[in-house]
Amino acid sequence: MERDVDVLVLGGGISGLAAAGRLQAAGLKTLVLESAPETGGLSRTVRAGRFSYDLGGHRLYFSKTSAREWTEELLKDSRLLRPKRSSAVFTGGRMLRYPPTFLNGLLYAAPVLFSRGRKAPSAGEPATLKDWLETRLGARVHDRYFRDYTRKVWGLGTDELSPLWAERRIGGGFSVKTLLLELFGGKLSSKENVSRFLYPENGIGELPAALAASSKAEILTGAAAKEIIFSGGRPAAAVFTHFGRTERVNFKALVSAIPLRSLLGLLPPLPGADPAAVRYRALVVLFAALKRKKLSPYHWVYFPDRDAAFSRACELANWSPKLAPDGRLPMTFEFFCDEGDDTWRMSLNELAVLALAAPGTRRLTGEFEPGELAVERLPHAYPLLYAGAERPLAAAKAALGAFPNIFLCGRTGSHAYMDTEECLLDSWAAADRVQNFIRASQA
Ligand SMILES: Cc1cc2nc3c(=O)[nH]c(=O)nc-3n(C[C@H](O)[C@H](O)[C@H](O)COP(=O)(O)OP(=O)(O)OC[C@H]3O[C@@H](n4cnc5c(N)ncnc54)[C@H](O)[C@@H]3O)c2cc1C
Structure with missing residues (x-):
């Protein structure tokens, strides 16, 4: 099957969805390809039996009133909670409130x-x-x-x-x-340290769901981009698989909100751009529903010490009562790792043993039942900015910049450490550049 669109958007996380919504609203025929079975990317809320959990607790906080108001309007059919942030650091055997x-x-x-x-x-x-x-x-x-x-x-x-x-x-x-x-x-010196935040009561996944529902762009899930095809010296079409079928879509402009390394892998080798130099830190998120009511007053606790294998634990009932049915205590534990390393390959039970053997959580051992555990592995959770990364990243972006119809956006697409608000702003700005490009090429 072959189709034609004005703009092809790769990636159905919040950045791809935000860009696509704006482009379609501007009258450009826009198609989103999302390789996962559902949209949302890192901002998904995942089901695990009777429970739902974010891929690491996600708060909404804003520095721009216009972005906050836009998001509140988008989520007007959701119940938005406005909790006062409560978080701590467990270090040296002591729980310290943080900030x-x-x-x-x-x-x-x-x-x-x-x-x-x-x-x-x-x-x-x-x-x-x-x-x-x-x-x-x-x-x-x-x-x-x-x-x-x-x-x-x-x-x-x-x-x-x-x-x-x-x-x-x-x-x-x-x-x-x-x-x-x-x-x-x-x-506060950091925007992240805000004292109140917004949180949709059924989890952060309500945000990408609302972005997708409000967008008139066509969104294909289970659709993985495999190759970008050139015509007249510039990208002109993409080949993708969708439910086992290979399809082709021709486009005027390409917006990429997928990992930068993945985009480079879809293109023929570009001079100066080395996909291996674009690196990531992965995350394994363990979910466990414990047989007890409440552990702490905190939304999350950081575990900086080496004797805990995970770095952060979130107590989901404190985020929203909707995430804690049955009086259970659902929690997530975040393990930083590299894709393919020992932690990445650990089974559910091995992760649970590690999570519940740490000094701050040891007393929870035996509190979970098999079947009330789940795991999600995120290979591209964090852009890894190692020393010396500036030069190869700039070279890769310069090589892509040689094609006037390729636009990068968002955290994963731009390989830049962005929060939700920054992803929205960056994606809208990319959508504006796409419109200017298409207008100019039609003039
Ligand atoms: C643990 C954690 C906690 C966070 N907490 C917060 C928070 O509290 N507040 C906040 O504001 N931000 C938070 N963030 C950041 C926030 O999650 C991101 O900024 C945002 O979700 C990034 O969205 P994105 O669309 O740019 O990228 P992604 O969500 O990574 O989307 C990329 C999409 O591309 C798809 N894809 C990949 N390859 C292909 C392909 N070949 N073809 C088609 N599709 C493809 C992927 O499946 C994915 O859906 C957190 C992030 C993490 C990891």
Whole structure:
């Protein structure tokens, strides 16, 4: 089967769906291909028997009122909860509220109070995350808060990671002073530390579901793009499989919201673009419904220490009572790993044993029943910005940029660490560029 569209969108996560909705609304015939059986990507809420769980708890928070209002309007048929964030860090055998209260701020602050950023090791930009952190916060804060947890989250040391991630998530102006203001003055340096957030009562999956329902674009799930075909020196068609059948779609413009490495794999080799240089950190999400009522008041708890194999646990009843039917205690445990490594290949039971053997969760052992466990493995959960990634990433994007009808968008498509709001804004901006391109090519 062969079809023609104005715009082909690859990926039915929130970015692809947001771009497609805007393009179709602008009168461009738009088709979305999503390889998974359902849309939503990382922002799915998955069913496990009587339960539902996010792929790691997803909050909605915004820096732009217009984006928040747009999202509230989109979700007007959902019940949006507005909880006050409640989270903690379990470290050294102690549960500490995070962001800190004034009193436990002292515990966090001890290494900070005597710390001082140092001069950059050499002229110019810091080459690694370690340089970036030590320059702003000093070696003591780096060693206490960042060295081990970074290795756990990213699988690499701070000296093997690029400062790009910190620039984006923490911000270039961060210093000992801003950290102390955050600890004691309640002055937030990071957008993620907002005290209230929005949460659809049936899980974050209500967001992509509403995006898909409101979009007039055609959306094919179970449709994996396999190859991009060129005509006249530029991308002109895609071959994809859909329920075992091979189909072809011709397009004027291509929007990619799939992993950047996957997009490069669909194209003939491009000069200077090395797909292997585009790397990811994977995530395994374990779901367990425990036979008890409540464990803590927290939405989530970070586990930075090495003796816990997972990095974050979410208590779903605290996110929404709808996620906790039957008075059970549904939880998710997030294990950072690399695709194919030992953790990635662990069975459900092995993961559950690991989750419930950690110091902070040991008392839960025996509280779950077989059959009330589930697992999701996400190979492209996080763009991995290793030290030196800047150059090959720029080269890959430059090679793609040589084709005026390819547009990247969103976190996964652009290989940039974006939250939901940033994905929406980035995808709408990409949709605007597509419209300009099509208008200009018709003129
Ligand atoms: C654990 C975790 C917690 C998070 N928490 C928050 C939070 O609290 N708040 C927040 O704002 N953000 C959060 N985020 C970020 C948020 O999930 C992402 O920003 C967002 O979901 C990214 O959407 P996307 O569409 O860009 O990419 P994705 O969701 O990755 O979508 C890409 C899609 O492309 C599809 N695809 C891949 N290959 C192909 C192919 N060949 N053909 C067709 N389709 C293909 C995939 O199946 C996928 O559906 C979190 C992320 C993670 C991993």
